[in-house]
Amino acid sequence: MIGKDTKEAYTYFRDFFLFFEKMKREGLPASVYGPRILPMEVWSPQDLSSIWKCLNTGSGAKKNCHSYFCHVCPCSSRDILFFTVGENRCEWCRRTEKDKCYHWEVGDENTIARFQRDLEAEMAAFLESCKTTLEEVKSKTKMKYCPSAMDHKVDIYSIDYALDDTESDEGVKNLYFFSSLLTDELRLRNLPVQGNLAERRERLKRQLILEERLHLILLAVERSGLGKEAALMLIMQAIPCIMHLENRVGEKILTMLLAIGAEVFQKHRPGSSLKLYIEQVENIVCKHILGTEWRPKQWRVPMKEGAEEIGKVSLSNSTTGEFITGLGPLIDFIFQHPDDSDARNKWHEVLRYYTDAMDLLRQPTEFTDEEIDEFRELIDNFYKKWIALVGREGITNYIHMLGSGHISLYLTVHRYLYKFSQQNWESLNEKMKVTYFRNTQRGGNYGKNTQENERSHLLSVLKVFQRELLWLSGIGDEVFNS
Numbered sequence: 309m310i311g312k313d314t315k316e317a318y319t320y321f322r323d324f325f326l327f328f329e330k331m332k333r334e335g336l337p338a339s340v341y342g343p344r345i346l347p348m349e350v351w352s353p354q355d356l357s358s359i360w361k362c363l364n365t366g367s368g369a370k371k372n373c374h375s376y377f378c379h380v381c382p383c384s385s386r387d388i389l390f391f392t393v394g395e396n397r398c399e400w401c402r403r404t405e406k407d408k409c410y411h412w413e414v415g416d417e418n419t420i421a422r423f424q425r426d427l428e429a430e431m432a433a434f435l436e437s438c439k440t441t442l443e444e445v446k447s448k449t450k451m452k453y454c455p456s457a458m459d460h461k462v463d464i465y466s467i468d469y470a471l472d473d474t475e476s477d478e479g480v481k482n483l484y485f486f487s488s489l490l491t492d493e494l495r496l497r498n499l500p501v502q503g504n505l506a507e508r509r510e511r512l513k514r515q516l517i518l519e520e521r522l523h524l525i526l527l528a529v530e531r532s533g534l535g536k537e538a539a540l541m542l543i544m545q546a547i548p549c550i551m552h553l554e555n556r557v558g559e560k561i562l563t564m565l566l567a568i569g570a571e572v573f574q575k576h577r578p579g580s581s582l583k584l585y586i587e588q589v590e591n592i593v594c595k596h597i598l599g600t601e602w603r604p605k606q607w608r609v610p611m612k613e614g615a616e617e618i619g620k621v622s623l624s625n626s627t628t629g630e631f632i633t634g635l636g637p638l639i640d641f642i643f644q645h646p647d648d649s650d651a652r653n654k655w656h657e658v659l660r661y662y663t664d665a666m667d668l669l670r671q672p673t674e675f676t677d678e679e680i681d682e683f684r685e686l687i688d689n690f691y692k693k694w695i696a697l698v699g700r701e702g703i704t705n706y707i708h709m710l711g712s713g714h715i716s717l718y719l720t721v722h723r724y725l726y727k728f729s730q731q732n733w734e735s736l737n738e739k740m741k742v743t744y745f746r747n748t749q750r751g752g753n754y755g756k757n758t759q760e761n762e763r764s765h766l767l768s769v770l771k772v773f774q775r776e777l778l779w780l781s782g783i784g785d786e787v788f789n790s
Contacts, residue, residue, distance in 0.1 A: 353728035381412035453516035569642035
């Protein structure tokens, strides 16, 4: 099928995916074509846009602050930088003693089944302990537990509110208010209200941590049901392509670096035009990253249409790889001022963690458990430092999948993801486009004796591929050598 890539177009492949489900359950019976084929798992590696259409869920990372943008977990755009601490961290983060856990649970069938069992038991325990439901508590509570919030130390409704000033009239007033709030919140949950402020705060905080865990489980269960009836496959079948991942993440890194570089350049050179910055960047890229002094490449900094502003970088996968591996000279140029030495070192560090992780992810052989742990550690370090450098603006869907542990999970299940890379398909797609536009008449004139309904856009392309398939498969050699 050749046509526009839309959600509606994917409905034509429903029977195709139903056949995959049947293969998983039953296999194929014996027939004149051969013996019985036993049940088998069918995987469907794709780029994210295609996965969203197949699963009937997912969107851009910052498209809608109130929607679930990730097709794998219950992370919404509003909570894109959310992390857990303490006992609510995942097992990996507790084992490796990381203070912040950015990982999200995947809403696959096995995990959701476990969540539902845990939820039933923990909700019953919550009801017995507090004599009320979680929904009622959430509707009435004013106290917040959100260590990932920027203002969690200064918001008086936060359990982590810092009582630094207890001498001034305003400080004493805040102290009494916060103390009363703690007592009211404990009573709401039927918990003891005895003890000093520190003891009551700790008692309520333990309860809020439990409520956060239950809330995350509820979100995961709720998220797993969205779009499920219209989905063409399961989450664990929808394996993200690491070639697309590496390309999109590389483009984002370069886009952020160029935009930040423009601000830094003009800050240290008041009155300098953006044009001068662009000229110097293009000179470095063409002569030191993509080319050489003797054989410079032709590349231009993208600009937003109708604005003096750096635009979004869009590159082929091979060019992105050249950029990322050779980005050092550009980082050194952008942060050459002595005041920017710390930023320069941080960018080099982030890039080193990322390139080491990608080199490992492209490994064409099965990973050992130690190699998977090494990848996790590299990506965790990259993600934490990337957020510190660029914040929310630097997060995309693929970067979220890296930082939230989703890629590590797929890696654990399949042992390596190189075999699911769409590189060969993209190469075939490119060859098809070149053949169609350069070597066919694009469904045009076939001669005066050809009827309109006999014209074909595909026939010439398929003939080329058929000849190529004969030689790649060895059938051509057999025919002509027999």
